[in-house]
Amino acid sequence: MTLKGDNYSVEFIKPSNKIVFRGVLRLQGKEHYQEIYDLLIKSIALAESVLSIDMSKLEFLNSSGISSLCLFAIYLRDVPGKRVIITGSNSISWQAKSLNNLLKFTDKIQLTLV
Amino acid sequence: MENLDPDKIRSSIDSLLKDNGPLRAIYDSAETVEQLVGLTRNLMQVVDSTQRDLADLRLMHESTLDHATNVENELEEKNARITELTQKLRKYLPDALYDQVMGGRLEAESPHQRKRLTILFSDIVGFTTLTDHLEPEMLSELLNSYLDAMAGLVNKWGGVIDKFIGDAVMVFFGDRDGANIQLETEKCVLMALEMQQQMSLLRQRWSENGLPGDLRMRIGINTGYCTLGNFGSEKRMDYTIIGGQVNAASRLEHLAPPGGILISGSTYLLVKDKLECLPRGSIALKGIHHEVDTYEVIRQHDVNSPCTYLDETEHGFQLRALHFDKTTASRIEREELRVACQRALQIIESLDADSLDSSAADEALDPATQLEQVREEGAP
Numbered sequence A: 001m002t003l004k005g006d007n008y009s010v011e012f013i014k015p016s017n018k019i020v021f022r023g024v025l026r027l028q029g030k031e032h033y034q035e036i037y038d039l040l041i042k043s044i045a046l047a048e049s050v051l052s053i054d055m056s057k058l059e060f061l062n063s064s065g066i067s068s069l070c071l072f073a074i075y076l077r078d079v080p081g082k083r084v085i086i087t088g089s090n091s092i093s094w095q096a097k098s099l100n101n102l103l104k105f106t107d108k109i110q111l112t113l114v
Numbered sequence B: 001m002e003n004l005d006p007d008k009i010r011s012s013i014d015s016l017l018k019d020n021g022p023l024r025a026i027y028d029s030a031e032t033v034e035q036l037v038g039l040t041r042n043l044m045q046v047v048d049s050t051q052r053d054l055a056d057l058r059l060m061h062e063s064t065l066d067h068a069t070n071v072e073n074e075l076e077e078k079n080a081r082i083t084e085l086t087q088k089l090r091k092y093l094p095d096a097l098y099d100q101v102m103g104g105r106l107e108a109e110s111p112h113q114r115k116r117l118t119i120l121f122s123d124i125v126g127f128t129t130l131t132d133h134l135e136p137e138m139l140s141e142l143l144n145s146y147l148d149a150m151a152g153l154v155n156k157w158g159g160v161i162d163k164f165i166g167d168a169v170m171v172f173f174g175d176r177d178g179a180n181i182q183l184e185t186e187k188c189v190l191m192a193l194e195m196q197q198q199m200s201l202l203r204q205r206w207s208e209n210g211l212p213g214d215l216r217m218r219i220g221i222n223t224g225y226c227t228l229g230n231f232g233s234e235k236r237m238d239y240t241i242i243g244g245q246v247n248a249a250s251r252l253e254h255l256a257p258p259g260g261i262l263i264s265g266s267t268y269l270l271v272k273d274k275l276e277c278l279p280r281g282s283i284a285l286k287g288i289h290h291e292v293d294t295y296e297v298i299r300q301h302d303v304n305s306p307c308t309y310l311d312e313t314e315h316g317f318q319l320r321a322l323h324f325d326k327t328t329a330s331r332i333e334r335e336e337l338r339v340a341c342q343r344a345l346q347i348i349e350s351l352d353a354d355s356l357d358s359s360a361a362d363e364a365l366d367p368a369t370q371l372e373q374v375r376e377e378g379a380p
Helices: A030-046 A063-077 A093-104 B006-016 B021-029 B033-092 B095-102 B127-133 B136-157 B181-208 B244-255 B265-271 B331-351 B353-358 B360-364 B367-377
Strands: A002-004 A008-013 A018-025 A050-061 A083-088 A109-113 B112-124 B160-165 B168-173 B217-232 B237-242 B261-264 B275-283 B292-300 B310-313 B316-319
Touching: A002 A030, A008 A030, A018 A030, A030 A050, A030 A063, A050 A063, A050 A093, A063 A093, A063 B033, A083 A093, A093 A109, A093 B033, B006 B021, B006 B033, B021 B033, B033 B095, B112 B127, B112 B181, B112 B244, B136 B160, B136 B168, B136 B181, B160 B237, B168 B181, B181 B217, B181 B261, B181 B265, B181 B275, B181 B292, B217 B244, B217 B265, B244 B261, B244 B292, B261 B265, B265 B275, B265 B292, B310 B331, B316 B331
Parallel strands: A018 A050, A050 A083, A083 A109, B217 B261
Antiparallel strands: A002 A008, A008 A018, B112 B168, B112 B217, B160 B168, B217 B237, B261 B292, B275 B292, B310 B316
16 A cells, blocks of 8 residues: 655555655645554554554655654554554664654654664 | 541532532532542543643654754755855856856746857967876876966956866856946956966976976957857756857967967957057958957056057157058058057147247148258257
8 A cells, every 4th residue: 555645655565564654755734644644553453563664765754744653653552462663764864863752652662773 | 438528528629620610510410429439530530641641742742843953953954065065066157057056047047048258268389299298197287287277367357167178278258147248358358368477477387396387378369149058968068158259269269379369359349448459460260251350469558548559658658569561450450550640649749839830831841841840950
């Protein structure tokens, strides 16, 4: 399942329990992120125990986008038996700083920076 | 629970909920102590949940603020980097192209335009032969010091370096918005004079460093309408000028004497008040239908002198060396000479006005007889 916009794509690869974010995400407001949020919720439901989220190819994410990820972290807290591994990139400076904040919401998220 | 005094409980609740009408109404609906306890338990659960939500909201707010700050800082760093790069870019791009790129007008504007420009070509005589004899390191030192000096002068005089072709330099003036072609051309030719002076200094330096010290530079300058714009392929564009006038400037450079500056008649007309030039005949140039007058630039005029061939001084004037060839002299040159001679005569006649006026007979004599008569009289 793939969501595509002008400069971005979010792809759920079910066989490998993986979501891949690519490009530049600068949608306006929480409501425009609803589709992506719903995909995250659906993916965690379909995934086996661990869902991988690869953000290393996401060059830019605006504030509304990080808020949606925070909401997903809060949601994940109450999903039994599921964990998430987020992969970010050290070469995209916002990722090292901002993705780390998601760990404050739940211990079910693990962050790897490559 | 039976020991609890319902009135005391109600009194406590009244004081707690005095400002909360809806909650007070719920408590008022409780008839027994058990119902009051149940309501309080529910309320505490709501409070707990609300506190958790509030903590999450605070965390979300902080995370979003952190992220926004990170992105803003990154943006600022990138802006600073872009500013640094654009400042560097500015040195390499013509002003007009830089403005087009930075103003986002590159796509919108017509890719080519016609402009009246003054074009300069220069090269070192015999440089190609030299490349076969010199070690690459020495050649590199020689070429870099030469191009560096010339580029510095172009920058100083406000020209645009179109390209370096080995030891050859192609420069043009007049591309700025609202440029005055006369001023731009004067700057171009004055720059050429400074380039030749700079070349003398370089020759001295090269000689001291064991490099060839006898190299001479030729310069050709022409003024005319050129096609200016971006030429090339989709992936590699050059902001350059093309046209017959550009070729003419290149041809003038090839015809210039070593160490000299050869300019066309159209350039000469724009600088003749500022620079002393000698006519060098007319030449036929490919792409230009008529013959082109050529002039060799000698030096900058005395700023107080109104004529090309005449420098007026406090006590009279000084005529410059005249090289008049009636077979090659152009109309411009003839006019220049006529003006210089007339001005010289005016100055002489103003001194002798009284004596000339006193002898009406003198007027009938031809100039040679007049001169002989004055000599015989021994007049001062």
